Amino acid sequence: MSDQSVTSGSIHVRPEFVNEIGTAGTGEVERRLSMFERISNIDPLRKFTILIIMVVAWEMYARIGEINELMFPTFSATGAALVDALVNDSLMVNVWNSLKLLVTGYAIGISIAAVLVVLAVGSRIGSDLLTTLTAMLNPLPAIALLPMAMLWFGLGPGAIIFTLLHSIVWPVALNTHSGFQGVSETLRMVGGNYGLKGLRYIFKILVPAAFPAILTGLRIGWAYAWRTLIAAELVFGGQVVDTSGQLGAEGSTSGGLGWIIFENQMENQTPYVFAGLFMVILVGITVENGFFRNIEERTVRKWGMQKS
């Protein structure tokens, strides 16, 4: 301890000092991470590794366990079936058929949701209507409406699109509406300050400000719709076989992905059933990573509304 320090009452007084801050001797300011750390920071690589491990486990389980191919085909058999279905069969056409229906339903569904939400923003009655409708209909599984839809719209795309609408409208409307309600008072006042009213106010202030919630709604809507579509096509598959000729007459190119799964299951082509399931997953991942992730990257992450 320095001799200069003194004690004054209960305060221990120390001498003052001022340092010269130089550039020398600051130690390590920046260091490159080790090779392993950098590689393990690559997101796709880590996920890909997990995939590889799962595939290997699948192959080994099916081979070593000597499981009947009818029950659980190996990964290699599934892969071969997938390639065969893509190259020699019309699997891509079936996927395309499904996607066409889905996109149509998605577009109409979002439009309906948009109208509902605009009404809800505009008036208390509209808001009551939306919350009541969503509370009632959101828990209702869309596929449960398919039997009625088939009565109303016949065996065809109409019935499927109607069912899809049900699985899209409610999550999109619900998330958008609650997103709008979460927009801060300050941003609302800013919008008003620059003379924005009505639809211009909704689309220039509320929509971008609530975009994280809207994006979540769109994602959930898409996932529900995709599941519902496959399920509906499976049911349709049953109908087609029962009433043989109505749709089946056009051959397997007229059906969707769900129908292909159904058809192959009927014919005990289990590797092809798996290939169909694989395709369902693949489309799901592609849309999620190729479409939604991209939008997210260009919007809410860029704007700092969501952590990356």
Next chain:
Amino acid sequence: MNDAATGTAGHSPAAPSVEPILDVSGVTLQYKTKEHLITATYRVDFQVFESDRFVLLGPSGCGKSTLLKGVAGYMRPVEGTMKLKGRVITEPGPDRVMVFQEFDQLLPWKTVKQNITFALMNGGKCTSKQEANDVAMEYISKVKLERFEDTYPHMLSGGMKQRVAIARGMAMEPDILLMDEPFAALDALTRRQMQEELLQLWDDTKFTVLFVTHSIEEAVIIGSRILILSPHPGQVKAELNAHQMGHGDVGDKDFSQLQEKIHAMIFADRVLEDETLPNV
């Protein structure tokens, strides 16, 4: 100021302007909570003239922010009138731009420059993108943010965000700039710097500003005229001049005297309030 061209019709340019820009007379403002109807201000009168740095000062609960919201057009008075250049204020509009205390007043989906051009285009100030860009860049350089024109707000510090908000407000060249405790959420060092910059900007363009604060020191530094409000409900207690004082005078005798005078006025109310508290 180039406001003369856009000023009221029939206003003779030769005569010195003595008409107030903002005329608030007998304004009572009330708002409802779930259970109560609260009177925020009671029959408040004041007039703001061109190039005033008019400060509304008072303790919390004196309705100064509510008053500013009234002037901005977000609230209608239950009694009295508020006129901007002779027109009664009925709704929010780009002729009175508000700068808020909250940092989230910038649109997070727009860059610094886009935030300003957004205001200019939607507020009807500019019709072409090019014109809006030029005006935006002019004001961005006024607040010294040239390097950040293409940055999104979430990358900026609190002080920088407020500077953008001020630039956005000033770029609109409103009849009156409304500032609701714009520096209250900043740290003390940044706040001081921002006060200085605001005064420099005022020296530059002599804009009219209505400034709300609860800091006596800030009121004396920023304000050319200070309106003191008493709380519950807000009523005009006094209007004082402070145009001769700025940052350089902090700690001076006159500065401290004015500060103490204001302090005494506000403090007197506090004591009264405390004494009546048990009866409430």
